Amino acid sequence: MIRRLAQALLAPLVAAALTLAPAPASAAPNDEEVEVLVQTVLEASYKEGKYQEALDTLNLAKQACAKKSACSSKVRAKLYVALGTVLAGGMKKSSEAKAAFATAIKEDPTVALFPDFTSREIEKAWSDARSAGSPSGGNPETKEAKAASGGSKKLKATYEGQPPARGWRTGEGSFYHELATKAEKEREWLDCIAYGRASYEAEDRTSTRFLVAACEARAGLWVEAVSDYEATAEAASRKNIRQMAAQARSRADELRAKIPKIIVQKPANATDLKVRVNGVELAEDQLGAEIPVNPGERTIIATGKVNGAEQSFEQSVNVGEGETATVEIKLVPKGKAIDRALVQCMQNAQTQDQFDECIAKNRKLPLNLKFGLEFSAYHDSDKVDVVSPTFFFNVENPTSGWGFGGSFLVDVVTAASTDIVATASPRWTEQRYVPALGGHKKFGDVDVNLHAAMSIEPDYLASSVGTTVAIDLRQKTVTPSLSYDFSYDIAGRSGTSYEVFSRRIQRHALDLASSFVLDKNSVLTTNFSAVIESGDSSKPYRYIPTFAPDIAPRVLPGQSLATVNFYRNPERILEQLPLDRQRFAFAARYARRFSASTLRAEERLYADSWGLKATTTDFRYLYDISERVRIWPHFRFHAQTGAAFWQLAYVAERTPTGLQVPALRTGDRELGPLVGVTGGLGTRIAFGEAKNWGLIASGDVIYTRFLNTLFILQRFGYFGALTLEVDVE
Structure with a gap:
């Protein structure tokens, strides 16, 4: 059959x-x-x-x-x-x-x-x-197997009763030592090790063991070399051969720092677990600990039972000098059951094309699908409300290394803020639509990503495209990436055609980032970004109050709307921002996993050509109450200076030629000096038999203190989000 x-x-x-x-x-x-x-x-x-x-x-x-x-x-x-x-x-x-x-x-x-x-x-x-194995030694396991044998039956040449050389007690010891020295000169490291061991077994000489350790080191058998160097140092010290003892210790220390390590993490809820690294079974206490290994490729094979069912795991990793590779065992059902429908299809096939069609039908793509819905809302004390439903999805083919995803967000904004009231404008409501798509493909260790997005408002149209290239280095413990994005925005006036009034804004964004796996529980991510912007981003609805030279010094932060209107000049002056801007930011994020919790800390430093400087610090501490429930507190602190042209009260002088106003002026509080503090809580609840459904709820209170602005000095904001996500494999 x-x-x-x-x-x-x-x-x-x-x-x-x-x-x-x-x-x-x-x-x-x-x-x-x-x-x-x-x-x-x-x-x-x-x-x-x-x-x-x-x-x-x-x-x-x-x-x-x-x-x-x-x-x-x-x-x-x-x-x-x-x-x-x-x-x-x-x-x-x-x-x-x-x-x-x-x-x-x-x-x-x-x-x-x-x-x-x-x-x-x-x-x-x-x-x-x-x-x-091959005379050159092959891979570390081949070297180890051949070198470890050491017996005369494995040697190319064997002792046949030759007399000892001068200074030797035994003929066998001198015979094999001569062959070991010759093999060393010919760079036949495995023969050097085998002959050296045979010589040492026949006649205990410290110099012979030193020779064996040296050949092991050159053959890539660093773990064995360290052991032999240490044994040589001990023996040389006992015999008062100080120079050899010091040299052996020095080489052992040098090699020890270079030896790669593997950490094998055992799975939860597995019984009868057996783990082998290149055929050698690990003891229970070795799981989760650093295991020194020789450089090269290692194959980890594990078998065990999950809920009584036999399952297995296999993965190969390549470790080099000084590297530490972590392998997380994920047991899966053993083998693959052959589809009986496929067998029947093949048995009934009459032609080669029919056979090929059966195979093609059976080759189903191993896809992972993640999708979900999010509903978020924001309200603040300045009478601004935002409601944002979002749909998102992501499809991944982990075996082929490609994936794509997208999202669609709708913002419904209602505002009657102090700034709107100050311009005698009524409360307004508008919608913003934000579609986004992206995809990536892995080519070996290189991941190439392409993405695009749009933002559509009644008076603003934004679009962007970009690409990211990332590469996995040092067994995926270092992953640098380079991103470039181009944005093209059109700003207009609501109810007015873009052909009648519009402003074009272009942005070029470059992002250089890298993630570092510091150890089995810690990851550090660094990021530097630069954005070059050109175009007039002034708001066509924002009017700036101006004051006479003798009045401006007496204007105080937080001055009421009635007072400002009483002292201001009657002219309505539109906002005017610089026509270009260069932004620079450096950020670092550190995450550390503990037994049942994760700490995440992030710091971001920002500066731009408008003179604005800022620092943002963010902390989250995620705690696993159980396998299904996780909670976290959230804290964020933000502080910034104002833009170089920011003023509490802009001065406008009357001259014979008219009102002279500052060339640059703004009323946007986000460009002024401020500090902000955010605190909140979040939770994620996993449900479903496979725990592949997740419900996430989070809420934050945001306090902002404006240090040098009109109308208001503080603002309280309240943000909440509810997300339902599903993982399907």
Whole structure:
């Protein structure tokens, strides 16, 4: 049955393998089907003792990978590991199994045995294949296996009774030491290690152990080298060989600082958990702790039970000098069940095209969908109200590294503020519509993002497009990014055509950011941004009160509307802002995860060419009450100077030619000196069987103190938001 199933699965794949163009090793067209078949053979035929059937089926799978472009090296390696498993464990053909394992290691040096399908015979054939690595050493595991063997049967040359050289007590010790020294000169590090160990076992010499440690260090076996350097230092100290002891300690300290580490985080609610790093099982106390490893690629395989169901996990990480990689084990159901409808479709297929159509239908995209609704509202003591419903969505394909999303926001603003009353304008209400779209695609470690947005109001039309390029470095512990955005705005007057009155405003924004994973619980993000703006952003409705030179000095902050109207000049002077602006900001955010809480702190410094300078500090402390409920307090402090042209009372002088007013003038309080304090609370409640529904509620009280403005000196604002979000995988 399994063989018929394999023929149905692989018939179109074998044909396609002969004509496929080269593809990246990380994603080949037949990978998924071959992996499914390998797992199925082991779980069914091999477990049932049908070894010949298992072997025939796996040999058929080899045809689907006949061309290197048809299957990735990792999948071909797994296929040959399965062949070796059947040959050694089932058919007891150790030499053929060793050859299959050797091919697997050649395809992918980091490949490992299937943890659920091992036996003494399989491990023996695997060990023999590993120890037959290349003379140059191969990957760290190959080096370690060969170097650790150390016995004479693994050596290329063996001692045959030669007499000892001068200064040596034993002929065996001097013979192997000479070969170790020769191997060192020829840069054959593994031979140097093997011969050196053989010499040391025959005759205990501190200098020989030092030689072994030096060759281990050059072979990339840093963990072993540190151990041998420390043993050398101890032995040399006992023998009063001070120079060698100091040199060995110095090299050990130097290497220790370079050794990479892996932290394996165990999953919650898992039982019977077994975790292996390149075939070596970890003890319980090693999970969550830093594990020193040699540089290179490591494969972490875990098996366990969740709610009684067998699940597994596999991930490879590449760690280099001084790096620390954190791997979070996320167990998933073992293998993949083959769709019986797919099998039936293939068995009924009469032509190659029909076979291909069956495969295409079965290749469903692994998509994650997130969408939600948000309703927020704002009210303040200056009689401004804003209601904002928002819909958002995001689609991600984590295996292919692409995604896209969008949102649509509506602002309904009602205002009867002091400024509106001051211009004798009635209370007004208007709507703003903000659609936005974006998408990204990963190319290896590089993520490219494109995004666009619009803002549509009765008297203002804004549009922007931009791109962001980010790259993952040092095992995703450092991620720098560069963004560019271009905005084009058209400002007008409500009820007036843009052809009659309009102002164009352009912005170029550049953003340079980077995130740093400081340790397994801490992340630091830094950001520098620059915005170059050109165009007249003055509000065509904002009129600025002006005063005679003798009156202006007597105007006080917070002066009432009636008093200002009594002393002001009768002329209505429109606001006039500079025609260009350069903004610069630097921000840093630090987040640290504790056992049941997260602290997030952010600081932002701002300055612009108008003379405005600001600082903003933001704190959140998110606390997990349970697996489903999280709460957080929120605190924010903001302080700023006023723009260079900001004045409490603008002076306008009457001259024979008319009223002389300041070239630059504004009544926008947000351009004046102020301080603001925000405090609030928020909570998120997860519900649903998979906890994929979330309800988020938050509220803030915002107090603003205006230090040098007319009409009002303080404002209380109240903001609340309610969000419902859903994650679907």
